[in-house]
Amino acid sequence: MSSNQKLYEGKAKILYTTADPEILLTYFKDDATAFNAQKRGTIVGKGKINCTISSQLFKLLEAYDIPTHFIDCPAQDQMLVKRVKILPIEVIVRNIAAGSLCRQTGLAEGTIFKFPLVEYCYKNDSLQDPLLTRDRLLIMELATPEQLEHIRNLALKINDILKSFFDQCQITLVDFKIEFGLDANDNLILADEISPDSCRLWDQSQTEPNLRVMDKDRFRRDIGNVEAAYQQVLKRILTQVG
Numbered sequence: 528m529s530s531n532q533k534l535y536e537g538k539a540k541i542l543y544t545t546a547d548p549e550i551l552l553t554y555f556k557d558d559a560t561a562f563n564a565q566k567r568g569t570i571v572g573k574g575k576i577n578c579t580i581s582s583q584l585f586k587l588l589e590a591y592d593i594p595t596h597f598i599d600c601p602a603q604d605q606m607l608v609k610r611v612k613i614l615p616i617e618v619i620v621r622n623i624a625a626g627s628l629c630r631q632t633g634l635a636e637g638t639i640f641k642f643p644l645v646e647y648c649y650k651n652d653s654l655q656d657p658l659l660t661r662d663r664l665l666i667m668e669l670a671t672p673e674q675l676e677h678i679r680n681l682a683l684k685i686n687d688i689l690k691s692f693f694d695q696c697q698i699t700l701v702d703f704k705i706e707f708g709l710d711a712n713d714n715l716i717l718a719d720e721i722s723p724d725s726c727r728l729w730d731q732s733q734t735e736p737n738l739r740v741m742d743k744d745r746f747r748r749d750i751g752n753v754e755a756a757y758q759q760v761l762k763r764i765l766t767q768v769g
């Protein structure tokens with residue numbers, strides 16, 4: 528396969544081929560979307576910030592034996608990754624009630640859970656990423672029962688690692704979305720990104736609901752200071768990893 532061919536363009540990233548068929552180059556864009564791309568904008572510097580944050584978090588997870596697609600970060604907004612077949616499942620882990628969970632259940636925002644909630648959505652823009660039940664997911668053959676068990680265990684382990692790391696950054700990990708892929712040998716690998724686009728992060732030094740938001744909710748809810756919040760997350764992570 529020839530190198531640097533555009534393979535796929537998503538809302539926040541572009542995937543290119545490389546000289547090695549098993550390795551892809553991800554370019555992180557400054558484009559931001561919300562509500563299934565009904566809202567569009569630009570967050571200046573987001574590509575570089577999210578790529579750097581994701582790279583650091585993937586490295587952290589690898590150190591705890593979580594397999595990820597991360598290979599290298601050759602430029603601030605570029606990540607070399609292992610080629611995988613992405614499973615069309617958005618895995619969401621929640622520690623505190625927020626977002627769609629509050630809208631759908633009436634739980635008050637900020638309710639702290641006794642145990643993490645793991646949810647699955649169907650990654651399908653035309654259906655607006657609907658919430659799946661375990662049985663729906665299996666009937667649709669989006670994963671095997673064994674893969675689903677493995678995904679759930681990995682998601683909970685990832686939550687434990689990230690929650691305590693963000694705590695050290697004085698940031699509360701409210702919830703996050705991750706995606707998994709299968710490599711050439713059908714091994715399940717953490718893919719996509721982990722960034723303020725895909726996590727809810729609350730600043731522990733702030734108590735006022737809008738002031739504490741350090742993630743894409745600033746863009747979704749027009750709170751403002753989006754770039755500064757993303758920069759602050761990056762700064763704290765880099766300080767923590769040393």
Ligand code: TMP
Pocket residue numbers: 619625626627628656702703704724725726727
């Ligand atoms: P939700 O409360 O809107 O369902 O979002 C849960 C988490 O998933 C939150 O951290 C934001 C993240 N997320 C994405 O990464 N992509 C999406 O398309 C959506 C809807 C949420």
Ligand code: ASP
Pocket residue numbers: 538560561562563564565724743747
């Ligand atoms: N990423 C999703 C979109 O653009 C939604 C979101 O993050 O709120 O549409």
